[in-house]
Amino acid sequence: MANTDNHVIIVGAGATGLLIAQGLKKAGIRATVYERYTREEYEERSGDWTVALHWSIPYIEACLPPELFAKLKSAETNRWEEHDPHVANNIPLVNGRTGEIMAKMPMPSARRVVRGKLRDLLKTEIDIQYGSTLTDIQIDHPETKNSVTALFNGGDVVAKGNMLIGADGARSPTRSFLVDQDTGKLDTAKVMILNAFPKFTREQALFIRQKSHPIALLSPHPYQKTLLFATMVDVVDPEKPETWVFQFSLSIYTDEVPPTDEKERRHLFKAYLSTYCEPYRSVSQWLVDDIKVSGDKFHYWGNITPWNNHGGKISIAGDAAHPMLPFRAQGLNNAMEDAKLYVDAIKTFVYDGKDLKSCIDDYDKSSYSRGKLDINLSVDQMHAYGDWDAVMNGPLLRGGGYGKSH
Ligand SMILES: Cc1cc2nc3c(=O)[nH]c(=O)nc-3n(C[C@H](O)[C@H](O)[C@H](O)COP(=O)(O)OP(=O)(O)OC[C@H]3O[C@@H](n4cnc5c(N)ncnc54)[C@H](O)[C@@H]3O)c2cc1C
Numbered sequence: 001m002a003n004t005d006n007h008v009i010i011v012g013a014g015a016t017g018l019l020i021a022q023g024l025k026k027a028g029i030r031a032t033v034y035e036r037y038t039r040e041e042y043e044e045r046s047g048d049w050t051v052a053l054h055w056s057i058p059y060i061e062a063c064l065p066p067e068l069f070a071k072l073k074s075a076e077t078n079r080w081e082e083h084d085p086h087v088a089n090n091i092p093l094v095n096g097r098t099g100e101i102m103a104k105m106p107m108p109s110a111r112r113v114v115r116g117k118l119r120d121l122l123k124t125e126i127d128i129q130y131g132s133t134l135t136d137i138q139i140d141h142p143e144t145k146n147s148v149t150a151l152f153n154g155g156d157v158v159a160k161g162n163m164l165i166g167a168d169g170a171r172s173p174t175r176s177f178l179v180d181q182d183t184g185k186l187d188t189a190k191v192m193i194l195n196a197f198p199k200f201t202r203e204q205a206l207f208i209r210q211k212s213h214p215i216a217l218l219s220p221h222p223y224q225k226t227l228l229f230a231t232m233v234d235v236v237d238p239e240k241p242e243t244w245v246f247q248f249s250l251s252i253y254t255d256e257v258p259p260t261d262e263k264e265r266r267h268l269f270k271a272y273l274s275t276y277c278e279p280y281r282s283v284s285q286w287l288v289d290d291i292k293v294s295g296d297k298f299h300y301w302g303n304i305t306p307w308n309n310h311g312g313k314i315s316i317a318g319d320a321a322h323p324m325l326p327f328r329a330q331g332l333n334n335a336m337e338d339a340k341l342y343v344d345a346i347k348t349f350v351y352d353g354k355d356l357k358s359c360i361d362d363y364d365k366s367s368y369s370r371g372k373l374d375i376n377l378s379v380d381q382m383h384a385y386g387d388w389d390a391v392m393n394g395p396l397l398r399g400g401g402y403g404k405s406h
Pocket residue numbers: 011012013014015016017034035036037050051052053115132133134135167168169170172173317318319320326328329330331332333334335
């Protein structure tokens with residue numbers, strides 16, 4: 001018999017937390033999502049980030065009701081077109097100077113989704129408590145029967161349940177309850193990233209599109225330590241190229257942090273891009289002053305260690321469990337597998353009466369070991385892309401592409 005008192009507290013309304021919420025809902029298990037941002041902030045911040053979704057699609061399907069899964073296409077960068085799988089499932093690696101295709105990296109069932117649109121899909125009919133920042137977790141509080149009490153906003157909001165899952169992103173506050181402070185520290189990659197999400201005139205957009213791959217392409221440069229990543233973000237109206245949004249992300253191999261001044265960032269970005277082949281040389285000229293160039297550093301958990309799940313009452317999933325670098329496009333895919341496996345673990349506890357600790361131990365083992373492997377490979381891949389002589393020897397090309405790491 002199912003215990004109707006079960007309540008899972010989910011911290012974070014990213015793709016991970018939302019898919020867990022969907023899976024638990026489908027299984028008839030009560031759950032509530034708590035998100036630090038207010039609804040307005042959350043919607044404003046969804047941004048134009050695009051992510052490759054590939055081997056994890058079956059996990060998404062398992063957690064969603066069929067009518068929602070049928071709408072996955074709506075989250076894609078180009079929701080109007082069915083891509084030829086032979087083209088879409090091979091991501092080109094292009095010599096940045098000459099435009100020559102050096103290799104094609106297999107990416108099974110490749111779809112490129114917009115982070116904000118994926119979240120929009122996954123939050124359909126999910127109960128989200130916005131404006132709730134996790135500040136403390138208490139286990140087996142003596143005065144309540146609840147095994148987990150989560151405090152938000154310093155105690156203004158209190159959630160009571162018997163399980164908590166931290167899906168609260170790379171800087172996970174939940175993680176800080178499960179590992180000691182030093183162990184939980186993130187490393188900073190020796191890369192500076194500059195991003196632009198521009199629109200162009202009709203002619204410019206058509207020129208770029210014609211010289212691009214439908215999903216994405218990666219382009220290291222033989223004479224400068226940079227890696228260009230180019231993709232489409234949104235085909236707002238397929239008939240109107242002037243509405244298309246593109247993404248250009250340039251990784252510059254350096255310890256430095258991006259310039260704080262917007263003008264300086266644009267100048268740097270354009271200078272590096274101008275040494276690239278077409279269409280990027282032209283893009284560097286078309287990046288006019290009102291196109292924003294943002295800057296960032298990437299962080300990863302180089303020191304990843306197994307976490308204490310407090311008898312299965314608390315765990316972490318997605319970026320909270322294994323913040324990694326984006327160079328092998330595995331973060332979201334592992335996050336989606338985490339979500340499916342966590343839901344399975346809770347189902348086994350609730351419906352099969354297995355003890356919570358052993359259910360969550362199994363989940364943790366999988367999340368940790370996949371995370372450790374992919375954090376390692378993502379760092380190695382970053383180094384490989386930054387070294388022209390090593391580029392053909394990185395884990396992506398050696399290991400046969402973007403498939404699941406084993
Ligand atoms: C530039 C870049 C490119 C990427 N490309 C790819 C790719 O091609 N393929 C791929 O598979 N992956 C990629 N990834 C990784 C992928 O985006 C992440 O793995 C995925 O989005 C993680 O989702 P998440 O739900 O775990 O975390 P997040 O999306 O970070 O969500 C965490 C949520 O928790 C909330 N939160 C944080 N703290 C609190 C708190 N104290 N209380 C309450 N809520 C809180 C946050 O506001 C947020 O909404 C990329 C990542 C980056 C940065």
